[in-house]
Amino acid sequence: MIRTLSACFYLIKSNLVSQMRSYSFLLVIGISVFAGYACVPDAAAGYEIFSIGGVRGIYNSAWLGGLAAMLTTMLLWLFGFFMLRSQISGDARLKLGPLIASAPVRKIRYIAGKAAANFVVLLVIGAVLLVAFMAMQLLRGEAAQLRLMDYMAPFFYVTFPSLFLLASLTVLFDVFPGLKGVLGNVLFFCLWIAVGVVSIAAPSDWWDLFGVSSILNAMARSAAEHYPALSSLEASGSFGYYPTEGQISTFEWQGAAWDHSLILIRLVWIAAGIGFIVLSALLFRRFEHPEASSKVHPLASGREKTSALPLAAVEHSGSLKLSPAVKVKGARFPGQVKAELKLMLKGMSLWWTLPAIVLIAAPLLVTANSVDSLLPFIMIWPLAIWSQMGTRDQHYFTTGLILSSSSPLAKWWTEWLSGVFITLLFSAGAIIRFVADGEMPALLAWGTGILFIPTLALALGTLGGSKKLFEVIYMLWWYMGPLNHVPSLDFLGVSDRKPALYLTLTVFLFAAVITVRLWQTGNLSIRRRSI
Amino acid sequence: MELQIEQVSKSYGAKHALSSITLKLKPGVTGLLGPNGAGKSTLMRMLATIEKPTQGRITWNGVDIAGQPQVLRKELGYLPQDFGVYPNLTPLEFLEYIAAMKGLSARSARTRINELLEILNLSNDRKRLLGGFSGGMRQRVGIAQSLLNDPSLLIVDEPTVGLDPGERIGFRNLLSSLSGDRIIILSTHIVTDIESIAPSIALMAKGRLVKYAAPENLIQSVEQKVWNCILPAASLPEMQAKYTISSAIQRSDGIHTRIVSDLRPSANATLLPASLEDAYLYTVSSLGVQP
Numbered sequence: 001m002i003r004t005l006s007a008c009f010y011l012i013k014s015n016l017v018s019q020m021r022s023y024s025f026l027l028v029i030g031i032s033v034f035a036g037y038a039c040v041p042d043a044a045a046g047y048e049i050f051s052i053g054g055v056r057g058i059y060n061s062a063w064l065g066g067l068a069a070m071l072t073t074m075l076l077w078l079f080g081f082f083m084l085r086s087q088i089s090g091d092a093r094l095k096l097g098p099l100i101a102s103a104p105v106r107k108i109r110y111i112a113g114k115a116a117a118n119f120v121v122l123l124v125i126g127a128v129l130l131v132a133f134m135a136m137q138l139l140r141g142e143a144a145q146l147r148l149m150d151y152m153a154p155f156f157y158v159t160f161p162s163l164f165l166l167a168s169l170t171v172l173f174d175v176f177p178g179l180k181g182v183l184g185n186v187l188f189f190c191l192w193i194a195v196g197v198v199s200i201a202a203p204s205d206w207w208d209l210f211g212v213s214s215i216l217n218a219m220a221r222s223a224a225e226h227y228p229a230l231s232s233l234e235a236s237g238s239f240g241y242y243p244t245e246g247q248i249s250t251f252e253w254q255g256a257a258w259d260h261s262l263i264l265i266r267l268v269w270i271a272a273g274i275g276f277i278v279l280s281a282l283l284f285r286r287f288e289h290p291e292a293s294s295k296v297h298p299l300a301s302g303r304e305k306t307s308a309l310p311l312a313a314v315e316h317s318g319s320l321k322l323s324p325a326v327k328v329k330g331a332r333f334p335g336q337v338k339a340e341l342k343l344m345l346k347g348m349s350l351w352w353t354l355p356a357i358v359l360i361a362a363p364l365l366v367t368a369n370s371v372d373s374l375l376p377f378i379m380i381w382p383l384a385i386w387s388q389m390g391t392r393d394q395h396y397f398t399t400g401l402i403l404s405s406s407s408p409l410a411k412w413w414t415e416w417l418s419g420v421f422i423t424l425l426f427s428a429g430a431i432i433r434f435v436a437d438g439e440m441p442a443l444l445a446w447g448t449g450i451l452f453i454p455t456l457a458l459a460l461g462t463l464g465g466s467k468k469l470f471e472v473i474y475m476l477w478w479y480m481g482p483l484n485h486v487p488s489l490d491f492l493g494v495s496d497r498k499p500a501l502y503l504t505l506t507v508f509l510f511a512a513v514i515t516v517r518l519w520q521t522g523n524l525s526i527r528r529r530s531i
Numbered sequence: 532m533e534l535q536i537e538q539v540s541k542s543y544g545a546k547h548a549l550s551s552i553t554l555k556l557k558p559g560v561t562g563l564l565g566p567n568g569a570g571k572s573t574l575m576r577m578l579a580t581i582e583k584p585t586q587g588r589i590t591w592n593g594v595d596i597a598g599q600p601q602v603l604r605k606e607l608g609y610l611p612q613d614f615g616v617y618p619n620l621t622p623l624e625f626l627e628y629i630a631a632m633k634g635l636s637a638r639s640a641r642t643r644i645n646e647l648l649e650i651l652n653l654s655n656d657r658k659r660l661l662g663g664f665s666g667g668m669r670q671r672v673g674i675a676q677s678l679l680n681d682p683s684l685l686i687v688d689e690p691t692v693g694l695d696p697g698e699r700i701g702f703r704n705l706l707s708s709l710s711g712d713r714i715i716i717l718s719t720h721i722v723t724d725i726e727s728i729a730p731s732i733a734l735m736a737k738g739r740l741v742k743y744a745a746p747e748n749l750i751q752s753v754e755q756k757v758w759n760c761i762l763p764a765a766s767l768p769e770m771q772a773k774y775t776i777s778s779a780i781q782r783s784d785g786i787h788t789r790i791v792s793d794l795r796p797s798a799n800a801t802l803l804p805a806s807l808e809d810a811y812l813y814t815v816s817s818l819g820v821q822p
Binding site for chain 2: 320322323324325326327328329332335336338339340342343346347392396397398399400401402403404405406407411
């Protein structure tokens with residue numbers, strides 16, 4: 001028993017240490033600390049992040065503890081998932097698979113170890129945010145007494161079980177067939193939206209996975225007691241950026257009444273999490289080699305399996321003569337872009353291609369009333385193509401081969417042009433429709449989007465080194481802007497045409513990434529450094 | 532055709548990976564030999580224009596490649612020690628992609644790819660996805676990509692890793708047949724790979740160039756210093772602590788040890804003809820480096 005616990009401890013510890021030394025973890029910690037500062041503005045700061053009908057609670061331990069619990073679950077369910085969702089496939093990518101597979105560790109212990117490590121990482125981030133809120137309570141000085149229980153109760157009742165469930169989902173999505181890649185990311189994003197909506201409008205605590213509703217309702221009830229005019233706005237507290245004039249009205253909230261019946265509900269969540277971990281262990285194939293060795297390209301003519309021949313140990317008589325290698329006359333870009341496009345589109349299944357064709361043609365087939373609803377969906381389908389931009393060589397360890405063959409900036413341009421071409425291709429139907437309808441402002445806004453999306457993808461890929469960063473930011477942006485028409489976030493101009501803003505942003509991103517690329521290649525710094 | 536390395540140093544923060552390397556290379560195979568951590572791969576990455584020297588310069592036909600890397604890239608073939616491939620491409624598609632990056636015309640690239648796949652015995656597997664290739668087969672694809680543009684400078688870093696003994700001989704023969712009119716730099720820690728094809732050897736240790744000489748000169752430097760001793764098993768650890776032992780073979784009469792030493796290690800020791808491996812071990816261990 002002790003030996004088992006000790007093995008589990010070291011498994012969790014190694015996963016945890018490796019995660020905590022990553023840049024993404026440090027970034028999330030930095031964001032948490034900043035969030036702690038930004039989400040607790042001074043009464044005269046001129047803005048609020050969370051208010052109930054224009055009032056808020058004084059910054060006492062109960063109010064800030066509740067706020068921290070809500071923010072932790074809502075944000076970590078998105079960003080924490082994307083940060084931690086590839087721990088198992090990461091082991092395979094780093095060629096640790098055979099080492100783990102040949103070790104005596106059982107599947108359930110390995111998977112549970114991964115889930116536990118992810119859970120601890122999430123708890124650490126949650127704890128950092130909590131400490132940041134405590135510090136802000138003391139800094140703002142609206143309530144002097146720091147009551148630890150007021151911070152710990154929502155952490156215990158809400159954050160802890162919710163993050164456990166999330167940790168189990170990070171491993172499930174990493175082993176469930178088909179969910180490892182972009183499809184899983186999109187599905188989880190949809191799940192996050194759905195859970196968010198259900199949590200806020202939860203008819204009972206059973207469905208309040210983010211723990212928002214139990215806290216929010218208690219806050220709103222208290223606000224209505226202090227300000228009867230708000231009684232019609234029960235449960236209308238919301239997060240966002242709300243400019244305020246003068247000092248905001250406040251009230252004292254003593255915290256939610258944490259009913260022990262909640263424990264049962266949270267135990268069910270934990271049981272569900274354990275169920276997901278067990279399911280993940282059952283699905284986990286212990287890094288078994290896929291049957292790729294016998295795979296023949298579907299378009300290949302000879303599909304019979306052949307055994308690999310060794311390199312013959314024959315003496316080549318004299319100097320080996322091969323056909324001359326003829327360089328392209330003139331610009332190399334067309335050939336490079338063509339090759340890049342082939343690579344980008346390679347591996348896309350028929351089930352991806354057919355809907356893509358339908359989406360491209362759809363703007364020509366629907367009525368004028370439906371076209372605006374359709375347009376955003378065209379620009380989510382190529383997500384898997386865009387998210388590879390700037391990350392592919394790092395992911396597949398081909399950087400050395402590529403950088404010795406082509407200039408890094410030329411490669412960057414090639415990828416950007418290919419990304420723009422793909423986006424243009426997907427926009428073909430929409431563009432024809434805009435021209436036919438004489439919608440020049442819409443065409444201009446959409447055209448800006450065509451430049452903006454691949455630039456954003458390449459920028460985040462180059463800076464972050466992982467496709468997940470673009471996927472999560474783009475999906476969030478796309479959901480709020482083109483789909484839900486949040487002002488200024490609609491980069492496609494479906495509802496809010498601001499081509500100047502997005503053109504400026506494109507140019508800025510472009511310049512920033514070119515600068516970073518030049519710095520990375522040692523052409524901007526006085527000190528030369530590696531690429 | 533000339534590659535000149537002039538006083539090249541490379542540091543990563545406070546860590547010095549290379550110190551003042553100077554070397555002039557002409558057509559033919561140059562073997563780069565050294566223990567792990569000697570700085571071979573760092574030097575190769577700089578020669579392959581992937582990294583830039585902290586100090587000194589590398590010139591290709593008189594042009595500084597830090598300032599104008601493209602001049603060398605056009606004539607460069609590089610096989611890194613660790614490299615990946617795009618798993619959802621076939622070798623044919625992968626090589627077409629690399630050929631495009633190297634700026635080769637599609638038609639000439641296709642012909643050359645077919646020839647290379649034939650030579651490297653990959654023709655039958657040309658339409659299989661790279662994701663299912665064995666390590667040795669991937670290594671051969673790597674070799675093929677390095678030869679795509681008929682490079683004047685071919686840099687191969689541990690190229691025989693993953694190849695079986697027969698394939699290693701095949702690769703060495705291939706390299707020999709290519710060496711006539713180009714500079715080939717072959718880095719390895721397998722002495723026999725270098726011995727059979729490299730007429731000159733650069734020996735590196737602790738980020739420095741220790742020796743640059745022909746194999747026979749290196750061997751000559753340890754003539755009369757290689758001894759055969761038959762030892763009882765119990766005394767082996769003591770001898771290992773005192774001398775550089777290049778091999779130890781268990782026999783019925785004791786352990787036959789091959790010792791490289793200036794002095795006769797024991798009264799019954801007999802002289803043996805020196806090999807390149809002995810010379811390598813002697814030189815490296817005399818610098819206090821574990822070979």
